[in-house]
Amino acid sequence: MSEDKPKIIIDEDWKSQVEAEREAAKAGEPGASAPGGSNQPTDATPPAAEAAGSPDGAQDDDPPMPPASLPMLVSSLATEALMALGQIPHPMTGETIARPNLAKYLIDMVAMLKEKTADAAEPEEAQAIEDILHQLRMAFVAVQKK
Template identity: 40%
Template sequence: MSEEQEPEKKIVIDSDWKEQVRQEKENLKGEPEAEASPSPSSKGESSPDSSPGAGQFPPADFTLLISMLATQAFSAMGHIPDPATGQASKHPEVAKHMIDLLAVLEEKTKGNLDAQEKAAMESVLHQLRMAYVAVKQS
């Protein structure tokens, strides 16, 4: 048997990767956001946003979270009709749970909110609590 030599394995280190990333970031700064990130369909991937009729979502932030919970609470108090039936229904226990969730969120984020977020939280909680009292009295 003859000994065959295996080809020598080489390790290639791309030491320029940081520079390439920096250049890509600079190139993307001048392009509009839609062009800057390739669409999932161009990569052959699918995402929930690529379904027909899917709209753009607002940026995820704290005030959006507050707004979503408050909307659920107002809906549970009968202030917002159900889109499917067009009828408003009251579920005070659900409304109270949403208000309590917002109160927990307020407590856990105390000292970490900017002035606008803090004011939004206090205002929403006040409005919800007053509306809840009105619903419970009727």
């Protein structure tokens, strides 16, 4: 029966391969990889970048992201919580499915962030988090009453 078991191969050298690829990318060697190669194609320009028509390979329908910030993180969690409450449809499926346990978890995450960042957050950030948290809690209560 030992023939039926899949053979597991452990790649102990993956960290050094990643580091070598990063160094090669910094040196401006597109498609360079660590010794031993990788499963990635070695073309200098990936097909997706050619189709996008932009020099950095970003697609036209993939706008640049805003800078990372505490309010953006809280906003992302709030959006997920509203989806879990069934208040807004899922962007991929268009369905609205209430998942109260997930919503409560996400609201608790926002509350934890508020608590952990209370001393470090700017007053405007703290107020924005407080407002979002209040709105999420009220939405949660409204869904629970239905």
